[in-house]
Amino acid sequence: MFANRSRGYHAAAIVAVNLILWTGSLDIYPAQAADRSLSDFQHLVRTESWIERWPSAVGGVEDRNVTAEVWTQAMQAILDTQQTLQIPAREKPYYLDGPIVLKSGQNVTADAAAEIRLKPGTNTCMVRNEHLVGYADSPVPTATNPDMDITIEGGIWTTLAVSEGEWTGNVEGRSSQQNHVHGTHGVFLLMNVRRVSVRDITVRQSRPFAVHLGNAREFTVEGLTLEDTKRCGVQVQGPSSEGVIRNVHGESTDDVIAINAWDWAGNAPSYGPIHHIVIEDVTGVRTDAHTRLRRDVAGTFHHDGSPENAIRLLPGVKRFRGGTTLDCPIENITLRRIADIREFKFYDQPNLELGRENDASVAVGTLRNIHLEDITFSRPGLIEIHANTDGFVLQNVTLNHAIPSDWCLLTIGPKSQTCKRGPDPAQWTEIFSPDRDCTVRNLTVFGIKASDLQTELPVDQ
Numbered sequence: 001m002f003a004n005r006s007r008g009y010h011a012a013a014i015v016a017v018n019l020i021l022w023t024g025s026l027d028i029y030p031a032q033a034a035d036r037s038l039s040d041f042q043h044l045v046r047t048e049s050w051i052e053r054w055p056s057a058v059g060g061v062e063d064r065n066v067t068a069e070v071w072t073q074a075m076q077a078i079l080d081t082q083q084t085l086q087i088p089a090r091e092k093p094y095y096l097d098g099p100i101v102l103k104s105g106q107n108v109t110a111d112a113a114a115e116i117r118l119k120p121g122t123n124t125c126m127v128r129n130e131h132l133v134g135y136a137d138s139p140v141p142t143a144t145n146p147d148m149d150i151t152i153e154g155g156i157w158t159t160l161a162v163s164e165g166e167w168t169g170n171v172e173g174r175s176s177q178q179n180h181v182h183g184t185h186g187v188f189l190l191m192n193v194r195r196v197s198v199r200d201i202t203v204r205q206s207r208p209f210a211v212h213l214g215n216a217r218e219f220t221v222e223g224l225t226l227e228d229t230k231r232c233g234v235q236v237q238g239p240s241s242e243g244v245i246r247n248v249h250g251e252s253t254d255d256v257i258a259i260n261a262w263d264w265a266g267n268a269p270s271y272g273p274i275h276h277i278v279i280e281d282v283t284g285v286r287t288d289a290h291t292r293l294r295r296d297v298a299g300t301f302h303h304d305g306s307p308e309n310a311i312r313l314l315p316g317v318k319r320f321r322g323g324t325t326l327d328c329p330i331e332n333i334t335l336r337r338i339a340d341i342r343e344f345k346f347y348d349q350p351n352l353e354l355g356r357e358n359d360a361s362v363a364v365g366t367l368r369n370i371h372l373e374d375i376t377f378s379r380p381g382l383i384e385i386h387a388n389t390d391g392f393v394l395q396n397v398t399l400n401h402a403i404p405s406d407w408c409l410l411t412i413g414p415k416s417q418t419c420k421r422g423p424d425p426a427q428w429t430e431i432f433s434p435d436r437d438c439t440v441r442n443l444t445v446f447g448i449k450a451s452d453l454q455t456e457l458p459v460d461q
Contacts, residue, residue: 345384395444
């Protein structure tokens, strides 16, 4: 069941790991009572017409002529006069043609049945904080004037990515339409924040990440439902710390949760260490489908539309344009009560979009004190480590599936796989970093339980 693929792995150093983790929830300051409602700002609502492309009843897509109300100015006007925006339920959806911008101490609360849509062709996030900054070319400085005490709660939010490959012009969740911060890519965009909370929301058919966080401390993402989303559910960029991500459920064709201290340049507004994060009560989609990379006519890689069902931790070493480097480790992370996740990705992976020779970590990254417990697999899953690791605990794993003879639950060491870009081998490329060794110390594994489908576990040493 366990395969050792790393020449630098020290088997003698297997001891229990004592983790000291921040596990509390956040107490967000209560917002002041809202004095005015959306109806008070009806004069700022615009009625416009446009075309939306939706799947047709007979297959393919069809054009729909839509006339609807655009509420961005009305919602922002409320926040210009008071701390809380309340969005009530109604039969028709609310459309936005740009992001709602939240200042410190402000809150958006939507009824659970209220649907908020991003107007086609807007190509921005839907909600963001005010002092959003990016540091794609340098380490994040100490003083960044962060926004604090922000809460986003409730509602059904969609960018109208209604089918695979049909995103209605909302491809990137940018911070703004003009002069956007590089690497921003979320429905909810919270960069340069402290004490923020996203609770009890549904993100439906979105091309950007559902929640994109970076340079964030003391944050909570709780009660997130993913419905046919096309990218990551929650993506956290470094530097970030003291976070809780819990009660995340649903379907994503990318990672359900990604904790990326280092990252591919296209989706990274900042880099740096990530530590003290708790991820708990996460459920993916129970399916035997596997995600494959495919290439469209423009040369961009996409998933084939099946659920990825993965959780990623991506450490590394960032090299900036000027040549300076920044170590981006990940440490003190707890993952518990996780079900129907197909793969835990703890490995080095160069940039396929820009080309591995143009964007790769300087070296394999560093993981410290990683704790996985109460993990349930409904089909053969993978836990793959290719990082310099000190302290890794895997405990209480339940396998509710038959055990293939060639399957390993935990693998350690370099990975290798070829991405075949068409029939010409000259266009093929390596996906991973097979020539980089890693060292794993203080590894503990116990409490692996198989279902009645098979009582004896195979062991590959």
